[in-house]
Amino acid sequence: MRLWNAIKADMLFQFKQGFYFVYVFVAVMYLVMLSFLPEKIFLIATPLIVFSDPSVLGLFFIGGIILLEKGQGVLTVLVVSPLRTSEYIIAKVLSLGFISVLAATAITFFSGYQQVNWFVMVASAMLTSAVFTFSGIMINAGCSTVNQYLLKTIPWMLLLTLPCIALVGFPGSWVFTAVPSVAALRLMLGAYWGIGWVEALLLIVYLAGVNFLLLKWAVRIFENKIVFQE
Amino acid sequence: MIQVRDLNFTYRKSGKKVIHDMDFEIEEGEVFGFLGPSGAGKTTTQRLLIGLLKNYQGQIRVFDRERSKWGKDFYEQVGVAFDFPNLYTRLTARENLQLIGAYYRNRITDPEELLDMVGLLADKNVRVENFSKGMKMRLNFARSIMHNPQLMFFDEPTSGLDPVNAHTIKEIILNLKKQGKTIFLTTHNMTVAEQLCDRVAFIVEGKIAATGSPKALMIEHGKRVVKVEYRLNGKQVEQDFEMNDLGKNEAFLNVLKMAEIKTMHSAEATLEDIFIKITGKTLL
Numbered sequence: 436m437r438l439w440n441a442i443k444a445d446m447l448f449q450f451k452q453g454f455y456f457v458y459v460f461v462a463v464m465y466l467v468m469l470s471f472l473p474e475k476i477f478l479i480a481t482p483l484i485v486f487s488d489p490s491v492l493g494l495f496f497i498g499g500i501i502l503l504e505k506g507q508g509v510l511t512v513l514v515v516s517p518l519r520t521s522e523y524i525i526a527k528v529l530s531l532g533f534i535s536v537l538a539a540t541a542i543t544f545f546s547g548y549q550q551v552n553w554f555v556m557v558a559s560a561m562l563t564s565a566v567f568t569f570s571g572i573m574i575n576a577g578c579s580t581v582n583q584y585l586l587k588t589i590p591w592m593l594l595l596t597l598p599c600i601a602l603v604g605f606p607g608s609w610v611f612t613a614v615p616s617v618a619a620l621r622l623m624l625g626a627y628w629g630i631g632w633v634e635a636l637l638l639i640v641y642l643a644g645v646n647f648l649l650l651k652w653a654v655r656i657f658e659n660k661i662v663f664q665e
Numbered sequence: 666m667i668q669v670r671d672l673n674f675t676y677r678k679s680g681k682k683v684i685h686d687m688d689f690e691i692e693e694g695e696v697f698g699f700l701g702p703s704g705a706g707k708t709t710t711q712r713l714l715i716g717l718l719k720n721y722q723g724q725i726r727v728f729d730r731e732r733s734k735w736g737k738d739f740y741e742q743v744g745v746a747f748d749f750p751n752l753y754t755r756l757t758a759r760e761n762l763q764l765i766g767a768y769y770r771n772r773i774t775d776p777e778e779l780l781d782m783v784g785l786l787a788d789k790n791v792r793v794e795n796f797s798k799g800m801k802m803r804l805n806f807a808r809s810i811m812h813n814p815q816l817m818f819f820d821e822p823t824s825g826l827d828p829v830n831a832h833t834i835k836e837i838i839l840n841l842k843k844q845g846k847t848i849f850l851t852t853h854n855m856t857v858a859e860q861l862c863d864r865v866a867f868i869v870e871g872k873i874a875a876t877g878s879p880k881a882l883m884i885e886h887g888k889r890v891v892k893v894e895y896r897l898n899g900k901q902v903e904q905d906f907e908m909n910d911l912g913k914n915e916a917f918l919n920v921l922k923m924a925e926i927k928t929m930h931s932a933e934a935t936l937e938d939i940f941i942k943i944t945g946k947t948l949l
Contacts, residue, residue, distance in 0.1 A: 437767075437768050440764075440767035440768060441768070443767075444764045444767065447756070447760070447764065448753060448755070448756075451753075451755040451756060452755055507751065507752065507753060507754050508747070508749060508750065508751025508752070509751055509752065509753055511747060511751050512751050512752075512765060512808070513765075513768075514717065515715060515716075515717070515740055515743070515745045516740055516765060516768045516769070517737050517738065517740045517741050517768050517769060517770070518737070518768045519737050662717070663717065663718065663719055
């Protein structure tokens, strides 16, 4: 019940801060851009956009949200409420994941992309968003300004995105699937270009496991740097 | 309700020891004031009791359990109002209460009733970003008591409030005391402490310098004299009379009979006088 209330609270907060509006605008911009692309590039660009969208959203929006909550002093109030740190973090991940899924679905649907595996696409958008949101929470825990956050985010962003190049394929490139962002992109591409059920299931289970570990890690960092700040 | 024994605390990063061998107890239903200048250790002590700082030495027992053993359920029974407003500024007053209230198991007081209590009912649908500091502080205060906690921590509860609203908040605190709630109040406002607290502790440089009821301390450290200001034969006179055997003091009785009395006061010390006398420091 508390977790559900936290999710509703986050959605209300994100809506009032104008995050949803920004997202509708971004999604429309993507759709306009996609509509100008030739068929061949469109087929490659759509899944890449749908993948990059929750990544950027997760990483940058979570930074903004936590900095806003810190600035308004709300984090202090949540810390002295019965809301558990894990519930606070899960609510953030699910609420941002929800926007990601909505955006991914809208972009895919309105772009007119044919033959999409919707289940895999939704799972991939949710799991990708979670990986990047957890990362954003861990980066943000020690930051007090937007500049600090942006500076700390860049190396993480590179660390998570550069290995995705491995998906072009070269000997031994499958090893890079261990990087959560690569696994997530592999799953996303599979949703659009086709993927076997076994591979999809393995990737989903792997990403769910990674997210579980990231949750544990994020709770620990958040408690050390925000709850018990000395 | 709260027992603190041999409490010591050092900030790990700075290595600065800020709490030294602190001992005190707070009974259930008591309003306990923690008084001291900025940097004395009031907020650190409060943060230790609330559970926002760990790794202390000594004992802090709250609700008959060591503070470090409590989890998040602790906050079901505890209300905290900090000395700065911490609210969702894009949400309305009512939304702020509903949103945080949803995290408690206890049934929360009706937000409209709470807003009415602190004089904000007319502004229930106004976004907090449009509130003055005083309005935000009142909303902060309302939020800290909405889940009907048994123990409350108020940090400078009347800070930033005009006299009328400060009076409203003080009345609410006295009403909570009547209901048997325990209140830990940190302030450097001696008038607030005198009006609200059953007992106060003076804290300086992380140590408790004195503890007692405000009344008892004021009498103990005051002069046993009556200060009389009167007009006699066209002259304005101020005179102190010993309290002992005042009814037999001829000079005093003559003044009562012959003079036009302007003012007459006992000369107990103010809490501020006592603080300065005991600690050699001022409060601000």
